[in-house]
Amino acid sequence: MRRNPLLRLLLAIIDAGRWLAPASRRRDWRRQWRADILHEWQWLTRHPKGVGDRAGLFVRAAGALRHAFWLRLHVRRLEMITQDIRYGWRLMVRKPAFTIVAVLTLGLGIGANVSMYSWVDGRMRHLVDGVEQPDRLIALNGTTRTRENLSLSYPDFEDYRRRLPASVADFIVYTMTPMNMRVDNGEPQRVFAEMVSGNYFEMLGTRTSLGRAFRPEEGTIPNRYPVTVISHKFWVRRFAADPSVVGRTITLNGVAFTVIGIAQNGFHGTEPYLNLDLWVPLMMQPALGPDRLHTRGSRWLETIVRLKPDVGLARAQTDLDLIARDLGATYADDAGSGVKLTELWRAPSMGGAAVTAVMGVQLAVAGVVLLIACANVANLLLASAATRQRETAVRLTLGASWSRLIQQMLTESSLLAIAGGIAGVLFAWWTKDLASLLVPPAPLPIEINPQVNGDVLIFAAAVTLLTAVLFGLVPALQGAASSVIEALKESATAVTATPRRARLRKALVVAQVALSLILLVSAGLFLRTLMNAQSVDPGFSTRRGLLVAIDLQPAGYDTAHGRTFFRDMLARVRESAGVESASVAARMSLGFGGNSDMGAKIDGYTPAPNEEVSLYYNRIGSDYLKTLGIPLMAGREFTELDTAERPDVTIVNETLARRYFAGRDPIGGHIRVGPRDLQVVGVARDGKYSTITESPRPYMYLPMQQWYRGDAVLIVKTAGDPGSIVPQLHQIFRKLDANVPLFDVRTIAEHLEIAVFVQRMVASLLTAFGALALILATVGLYGVIAALAAQRTPEIGMRMALGATRGDIVSLILKQGLGMTLTGIAVGLAGAFALTRLFKSLLVGVSATDGVSFAATTLLLVLVALAACYLPARRASRIDPLQALRNE
Amino acid sequence: MPKPTPLAFGSVAILHAVADGNRFGFDIMDATGLTSGTVYPALDKLESMGYLTSRWEDARAARRDKRPPRRYFDLTPAGAAALSSALQRYKNLKPVSLAAWRLGKSEV
Numbered sequence: 001m002r003r004n005p006l007l008r009l010l011l012a013i014i015d016a017g018r019w020l021a022p023a024s025r026r027r028d029w030r031r032q033w034r035a036d037i038l039h040e041w042q043w044l045t046r047h048p049k050g051v052g053d054r055a056g057l058f059v060r061a062a063g064a065l066r067h068a069f070w071l072r073l074h075v076r077r078l079e080m081i082t083q084d085i086r087y088g089w090r091l092m093v094r095k096p097a098f099t100i101v102a103v104l105t106l107g108l109g110i111g112a113n114v115s116m117y118s119w120v121d122g123r124m125r126h127l128v129d130g131v132e133q134p135d136r137l138i139a140l141n142g143t144t145r146t147r148e149n150l151s152l153s154y155p156d157f158e159d160y161r162r163r164l165p166a167s168v169a170d171f172i173v174y175t176m177t178p179m180n181m182r183v184d185n186g187e188p189q190r191v192f193a194e195m196v197s198g199n200y201f202e203m204l205g206t207r208t209s210l211g212r213a214f215r216p217e218e219g220t221i222p223n224r225y226p227v228t229v230i231s232h233k234f235w236v237r238r239f240a241a242d243p244s245v246v247g248r249t250i251t252l253n254g255v256a257f258t259v260i261g262i263a264q265n266g267f268h269g270t271e272p273y274l275n276l277d278l279w280v281p282l283m284m285q286p287a288l289g290p291d292r293l294h295t296r297g298s299r300w301l302e303t304i305v306r307l308k309p310d311v312g313l314a315r316a317q318t319d320l321d322l323i324a325r326d327l328g329a330t331y332a333d334d335a336g337s338g339v340k341l342t343e344l345w346r347a348p349s350m351g352g353a354a355v356t357a358v359m360g361v362q363l364a365v366a367g368v369v370l371l372i373a374c375a376n377v378a379n380l381l382l383a384s385a386a387t388r389q390r391e392t393a394v395r396l397t398l399g400a401s402w403s404r405l406i407q408q409m410l411t412e413s414s415l416l417a418i419a420g421g422i423a424g425v426l427f428a429w430w431t432k433d434l435a436s437l438l439v440p441p442a443p444l445p446i447e448i449n450p451q452v453n454g455d456v457l458i459f460a461a462a463v464t465l466l467t468a469v470l471f472g473l474v475p476a477l478q479g480a481a482s483s484v485i486e487a488l489k490e491s492a493t494a495v496t497a498t499p500r501r502a503r504l505r506k507a508l509v510v511a512q513v514a515l516s517l518i519l520l521v522s523a524g525l526f527l528r529t530l531m532n533a534q535s536v537d538p539g540f541s542t543r544r545g546l547l548v549a550i551d552l553q554p555a556g557y558d559t560a561h562g563r564t565f566f567r568d569m570l571a572r573v574r575e576s577a578g579v580e581s582a583s584v585a586a587r588m589s590l591g592f593g594g595n596s597d598m599g600a601k602i603d604g605y606t607p608a609p610n611e612e613v614s615l616y617y618n619r620i621g622s623d624y625l626k627t628l629g630i631p632l633m634a635g636r637e638f639t640e641l642d643t644a645e646r647p648d649v650t651i652v653n654e655t656l657a658r659r660y661f662a663g664r665d666p667i668g669g670h671i672r673v674g675p676r677d678l679q680v681v682g683v684a685r686d687g688k689y690s691t692i693t694e695s696p697r698p699y700m701y702l703p704m705q706q707w708y709r710g711d712a713v714l715i716v717k718t719a720g721d722p723g724s725i726v727p728q729l730h731q732i733f734r735k736l737d738a739n740v741p742l743f744d745v746r747t748i749a750e751h752l753e754i755a756v757f758v759q760r761m762v763a764s765l766l767t768a769f770g771a772l773a774l775i776l777a778t779v780g781l782y783g784v785i786a787a788l789a790a791q792r793t794p795e796i797g798m799r800m801a802l803g804a805t806r807g808d809i810v811s812l813i814l815k816q817g818l819g820m821t822l823t824g825i826a827v828g829l830a831g832a833f834a835l836t837r838l839f840k841s842l843l844v845g846v847s848a849t850d851g852v853s854f855a856a857t858t859l860l861l862v863l864v865a866l867a868a869c870y871l872p873a874r875r876a877s878r879i880d881p882l883q884a885l886r887n888e
Numbered sequence: 889m890p891k892p893t894p895l896a897f898g899s900v901a902i903l904h905a906v907a908d909g910n911r912f913g914f915d916i917m918d919a920t921g922l923t924s925g926t927v928y929p930a931l932d933k934l935e936s937m938g939y940l941t942s943r944w945e946d947a948r949a950a951r952r953d954k955r956p957p958r959r960y961f962d963l964t965p966a967g968a969a970a971l972s973s974a975l976q977r978y979k980n981l982k983p984v985s986l987a988a989w990r991l992g993k994s995e996v
Contacts, residue, residue: 028959032928035950035958036913042955060914063924070929 006054007041013061020068029071033064084411092415098384099416101779102377106420106467108772109373111427114460116366118428118450120359123272124345125455128304130267132205138313139347140171140303140320143338146612149348151175152303154282155296156334157197159327165319167311170203172196173282173301176271180551180741182251183238188741191234191277192445193252194269195288198281201229201263203306204270211246211261214281222283222293228257232265234277252280253288254556254739268447270304272350275445289553289710296333302349305341317341358762361839365519365769370467372515372773375508376780377420378471381413382505383787385475413472414465421464428452428460474504505784506820512780513824514831516773517861521832522839523770524853525846526763532845533756538590539687541629545715546722547588547751548729549744553710555737562710563644565736570621572732573716578725581717583628584621584704588713589689590755602660603670615656615671616689617700619707625651625684627717635667635682642703649703651682656698671700678702692755693844715748722747762842774861778868785817786872796876797884806877813876817869818862825858895974898922902930903939903963903971911960931961939967 003011014033021029037057044053092099128134142150152160157173164170174196181191194200198219207213208229218225228250230239239245249256257280269276282301285293292298307316317340324338342348346356385392392405429452552562566584573582586596597616607613624630625637633654642649650671657666661680669680678700686696704712718725726745733740753760789796796809804812836848846853895903898920905919917927934940941964945957963971 031944031956032913032959035945035956038955039912039953039958040914042953060917060924063926063928066925067928067932070925071932074929074933 004041007038010037010041010057010061014064017065017068020065020072022072025071029064029068033061033067037061084408085415087408088412088415091412092419095384098380099419101783102380102416103419103423105373105376105776105779106417106471107423107427108776109370110421110424110460110463110467111431112366112369112424112769112772113363113463114424114428114452114456115431115450116359116362117459118432118452118456120363121453121455121459122450123355123359126451127272127344127350128204128270130206130264133306134344136169136307136309137204137344138305138307138316138341139344139349140305141340141342141348142299143340144336144612145610148340150337151299151349152301152339153296153299153333154293154301155331156299156327157301157303160320160323160339163323163326165316165323167308167316167319169306169308170199171303171305172200172203172270173303174200174270175282175301176269176274176276177288178551179252179288180254180555181277188739189238190741190743191252192274193228193278193280194271194276195282195285196279198283200279203304204267206267207264208261209264210243211259213261213263218281219283222285222291223287224283225281226255226257226284226287227260228252228278228280229261229263230259230278231263231268231276233268233275235262238277252278253553255284255287257284270302272355273446275447277445296331304344313341313343357842361762361842362765365522365766368515368519369769369773369776370463371470372512372776372780374467374471375512375515376776376783377413377416377467378474379505379508379780379784381409381471381475382508383783385409409475410468410472413475414468417464417468417472420467421460424464425452425457425460428456474508502788505787509777509781509784509820510824510827512777513821513861513865514828516770516777517825517828517857518832518835519766519773520770520857520860521828521853522836523763523766524857525836525839525843525848525850526759526766528846528850528853529842529844530756530759530763533692533759534752536688536692536844538692538752538755539630539685539689540589542627542717543748543752544720544722545627545717545748546725546729547744547746547748548714548716548742549711550714550733550740550742551711552740555739557710559708563705563708565740566621566704566712567640569714569732569736570623572736573714573729574623576725576728576732578719578728579716580719581623581627583624583626583715584712585624585715586619586704586709586712588715588751589618589687590692591751598673601672603672604664605660613660615673615698615700617702618689619704619709619712620701621704621712624701624715625682627715629717630687631685633683633685635680637682638701638703643705644708646706648676648678648706649681650678651684651701652680653684653696653699654686655696656700657683659698688755692759693841759842759844774864777861778864781817781821781865782868782871784820785813785869786875788816789813789872789876792876793879793884796879797881800879800881801885809877809879810870810873813873814866814869817865817873821862821865821869825861829854829858895970898926899930899934899939900971900974900978902927902934903967904975906940906961906963907968907971911962912958916961934967935961939964939970 011034014030014037017033018026018030037060040057040060041054044057125134128137131137140152141148142152142156144150152173154173157171161171174194176192176194179191179193180188182188196214198214198216200219201208201213209232211229213229214227215225218227230245235241235245245259246261248259250259251257263279268274269279280288282293285291292300305316307313320339320341324334327334328337329335344350395405396402432450432452552565557565570582570584573579596618597614600613600615602613605613620638622638622640622642625632635651638649638651652666652671657680660666661669666680666683671678671680684701687699688694689697689699714729716722716725716729729742733742796804796812799812800809832854833849840848901920901922902916905916908919910916910919913924913928913931916922916931917924920927922930931940931942935942940961942959942961945960947957950957
């Protein structure tokens with residue numbers, strides 16, 4: 001068919017226009033437009049009316065040129081990404097070893113961060129779970145001139161709530177208290193309860209899955225409504241999720257309570273990391289112990305405030321300050337005291353600064369591991385870039401732009417990063433249960449339960465992106481920096497490696513070695529700390545002994561009967577076989593839980609104008625010092641004769657004697673506590689009371705008989721195995737009173753483990769991460785040395801041809817590796833020297849620049865580096881010179 | 889990757905035209921009243937977004953008509969979903985009375 005000249009012109013335009021279209025689309029573009037134009041032409045030809053519209057086809061053909069031009073501008077975006085992904089995927093599949101190493105390395109780095117972040121996320125955002133808008137909840141503490149972490153009294157709470165400022169939606173108060181629970185006269189069981197204000201559930205926005213929460217009147221009338229809400233977990237664990245539990249009666253500390261509801265699943269109360277079993281209204285407190293509801297000076301309740309929406313912490317603080325000033329002017333007990341709002345995650349009642357500091361260390365360490373992982377993969381990519389140099393050069397000469405090549409390299413690194421990110425999340429998922437290994441051996445329902453939730457996944461994605469840029473950009477920019485001609489001239493088998501690329505790769509290895517050294521030095525310091533902490537003198541020498549918690553309160557003892565019980569019980573325990581000595585104390589040193597202190601006046605000591613004399617103390621029975629092996633420096637120990645009827649006496653420690661009785665004999669001195677006048681009868685040696693790292697502090701002991709408390713720790717020093725006397729103890733208690741259970745039985749050695757818990761936790765974390773870093777750095781060093789040696793094959797061949805021995809070659813390669821290692825060690829030592837000071841406060845008996853840790857770590861790294869270099873060195877020395885030179 | 893951002897009117901019109909049975913570039917131009925310089929790039933873009941797929945016409949049918957096979961477009965399920973949500977958006981616009989505007993009374 002002879003074509004119309006007009007049509008031929010149109011087709012010629014399309015033929016010519018195809019050069020406007022990008023190469024990849026040229027053929028399809030031309031085919032599409034030719035077909036469409038021919039079809040349209042036929043249609044117009046067949047319809048006589050359409051003949052006149054033929055000119056219109058030219059207008060449409062003009063659109064074809066615009067289409068072609070548009071494709072040229074946009075086809076990159078349309079096609080290249082998929083093309084790059086496909087290409088990157090092919091590369092990954094073609095080099096499985098490279099891919100596996102890179103993905104595993106990134107997975108470990110990202111996984112470390114994800115799992116550490118899941119902990120931090122748990123603390124920052126899920127401290128109080130199962131409530132409405134937890135971000136509006138703020139902790140409130142009482143303050144005095146010198147302290148900011150006090151609790152609140154119930155009358156104060158009522159006053160604050162009555163004067164509720166506009167910025168605050170509501171207040172709740174609560175306190176955790178262990179209780180003895182009996183169901184249907186069964187064995188008594190220890191449960192962990194919170195006594196809470198009546199508005200507790202309502203303010204938190206927590207519902208019950210069964211039954212109901214507290215009614216307003218249950219929170220206002222004392223002793224009228226013995227009701228309790230039990231936690232979901234406790235319901236499942238203790239009552240096998242039996243719905244008929246609601247309405248049943250259980251006995252708590254001897255008082256019958258009616259179960260009115262099951263809290264919704266996921267709500268575990270307002271104690272950090274604890275799973276509480278049940279909640280009772282604070283109004284029932286007087287039925288369970290000496291009435292504390294009506295004493296304004298009795299600060300015993302933790303407080304949480306819910307801010308109104310869109311109200312900042314500062315405004316609420318200002319509002320509350322006004323009320324505090326008002327209350328201080330009204331009530332003598334509140335004079336000079338105020339309140340302080342703190343975000344939950346750093347609130348004193350939630351573990352405070354120490355936990356936050358440990359988390360900071362965790363995140364920093366994980367970050368360092370990630371940096372090492374990135375350096376490692378960057379190095380691997382550089383190595384593969386070296387072998388792909390020809391490909392790059394060819395593509396450049398064929399017209400690819402540098403930005404195009406960088407885009408492609410970043411796509412490849414993103415692919416690796418995404419695979420690494422997935423591996424990382426899997427690692428974090430698998431290891432999340434390891435957190436429970438770090439739970440301290442305390443007699444509490446502790447649960448550290450990091451979740452891999454949505455927030456954590458978002459974090460993982462962000463870290464993945466960051467790593468893709470971190471390790472992908474280095475080789476990309478490195479490639480972009482060299483010129484086409486240079487790239488073409490160079491070949492993968494050049495006699496010497498490209499100096500610039502080699503320099504960069506060496507720098508990366510140096511950085512890796514330096515970073516792992518910092519981690520290892522830190523791990524070393526904490527391992528030494530752990531060893532030291534375990535051997536720190538806690539101030540008492542008894543190691544063979546037993547600690548048993550008892551609580552007379554729930555069994556219905558009043559003060560007089562309690563005193564008698566303690567006296568009789570101690571007498572019987574001391575008589576039994578295998579017991580060397582026995583005593584009681586309100587609390588055991590170095591346990592969890594804070595120390596109590598109280599304001600005191602010391603005769604003959606004038607405090608400085610702004611000084612508050614506040615003394616830490618413990619209530620102890622007779623023979624306490626003897627039982628625990630605390631040396632008595634002067635005077636006497638408490639005896640059975642220091643009863644409530646006798647004059648008040650006290651034993652002080654050396655630091656107290658030195659500070660407040662300077663130059664005087666403390667024995668016979670007087671300390672006044674409130675209305676009571678205590679005579680100092682003895683001086684005991686200093687010890688550690690709260691933590692193993694504390695510095696000596698003034699401390700006094702008060703006789704348990706004069707300062708009675710129903711809950712105490714029975715301390716038994718045994719001649720032989722402490723565990724063997726447990727049955728005897730049970731027998732003694734059953735004979736004395738079957739209603740008094742023994743709980744939390746442990747040996748003194750076990751108890752001392754708690755004291756080093758923080759050190760142990762940090763040491764194990766750092767050791768794990770240090771080992772991880774060492775492995776990564778070793779792999780990195782090995783990879784670089786192997787690649788450099790491979791690149792030097794012709795050179796080595798030539799050297800051998802010229803007479804070099806195998807030993808020469810081995811030492812040549814080893815020297816190169818050792819040079820990098822030593823540089824890295826030098827940098828790392830400097831860094832460690834600067835950084836380890838930051839956690840000085842966590843170290844025990846070892847300086848932040850401890851020579852042993854530094855030296856041992858350095859030695860370890862050198863040895864590992866030598867091993868990593870030896871394999872490639874040996875391989876290089878086995879090169880056949882003929883083969884090597886023939887390749888050239 | 890399909891973008892979640894709402895489609896421009898032109899893209900909606902093109903998807904609508906394809907859904908209505910206009911499968912070739914020129915038919916779509918006629919159906920939408922858009923120029924070829926708009927329609928053809930938009931078709932490529934919609935294809936890259938996953939809203940359209942394109943195929944070459946069966947070669948035998950084309951040969952019968954003595955012309956080369958043309959490229960024709962199909963709606964994908966994603967495209968159908970995008971189109972229906974876009975149409976819904978237009979449908980949701982509140983009806984307004986335009987009488988006053990036509991009379992020019994708004995310029996008081």
